[in-house]
Structures are given as structure tokens and as C-alpha cells.
Ligand SMILES: O=c1ccn([C@H]2C[C@H](O)[C@@H](CO)O2)c(=O)[nH]1
């Protein structure tokens with residue numbers, strides 16, 4: 001699986017976004033260790049805060065399918081710079097992505113910036129932090 005193929009799948013699934021409120025479609029493509037790709041788009045709601053971002057849609061689809069090990073993700077939107085994931089998605093990513101996993105952020109011109117998980121969310125709250133109180 002090439003980076004360009006993952007980026008293209010993120011751009012393609014973006015067309016499925018349900019975005020009547022923001023009119024800002026986003027697509028994500030998530031590669032599993034086993035070589036499968038799970039795609040996701042953002043899904044909005046009339047109660048705005050219930051919106052699910054593209055990144056979390058892709059992750060939740062994969063996890064609900066029994067996949068919890070990933071090797072790369074691509075995220076695409078129509079932005080001037082490669083689209084930055086929101087803070088909520090970074091926290092959900094950090095639950096499943098290893099610190100050195102690459103996340104390819106892109107726009108419709110395929111201008112792509114690649115960050116490692118640990119660069120997108122340093123000092124993440126993690127499961128080990130719960131052990132003190134349990
Ligand atoms: O990385 C991002 C940034 C924003 N959004 C969505 C949330 C909302 O539906 C719309 C505008 O914020 O874009 C994503 O899906 N992913």
C-alpha cells in the first residue's frame with residue numbers, strides 16, 4: 001500500500017461525508033497491520049456537537065470489525081494547508097496508534113505533510129495513567 005493510494009482513498013471517501021451544516025467534507029483512510037483499509041467520512045448532526053469526524057469514523061469502523069493494529073492513516077479535506085485533525089481525534093488516535101505511526105495529512109492538491117503520532121499528540125493521556133488509581 002503506497003502513501004498515494006491511501007491519500008487517494010481518503011479523498012474519494014470524502015464524497016460520502018454527511019455535512020449539511022458545515023459543508024466541510026473530510027475523508028480518512030486507515031491501513032491495518034493485516035493490509036486492509038478502513039475508510040471514514042465526517043457525519044454531522046442537527047445537535048452539532050454529536051458530529052463524528054472522519055478520522056474517528058474510520059477508527060471506530062475498524063475496531064468494531066476486530067482490527068486494533070494499524071500502520072498508517074491518511075486524512076483529506078479542501079484546505080489550503082494539509083488538514084490538521086482536531087484534538088478529540090488525536091486523543092482517539094493515540095489510544096490505538098503507536099508513537100511512531102505515520103499520519104499523512106493532505107488537501108485536494110495532494111499537498112501532504114506526514115506527522116508521527118507522537119508529534120501530533122505529545123504527552124497524551126494514556127491507559128497507563130489510569131493504573132495509579134486502580
Ligand atoms: O480533521 C478534521 C477536521 C474537521 N472535521 C469535521 C468536523 C465537522 O464535521 C467539520 C467542520 O469542523 O469537519 C473532520 O472530520 N476532521
Ligand SMILES: [Zn+2]
Nearest residue numbers: 053085086089
Ligand atoms: Zn476530529
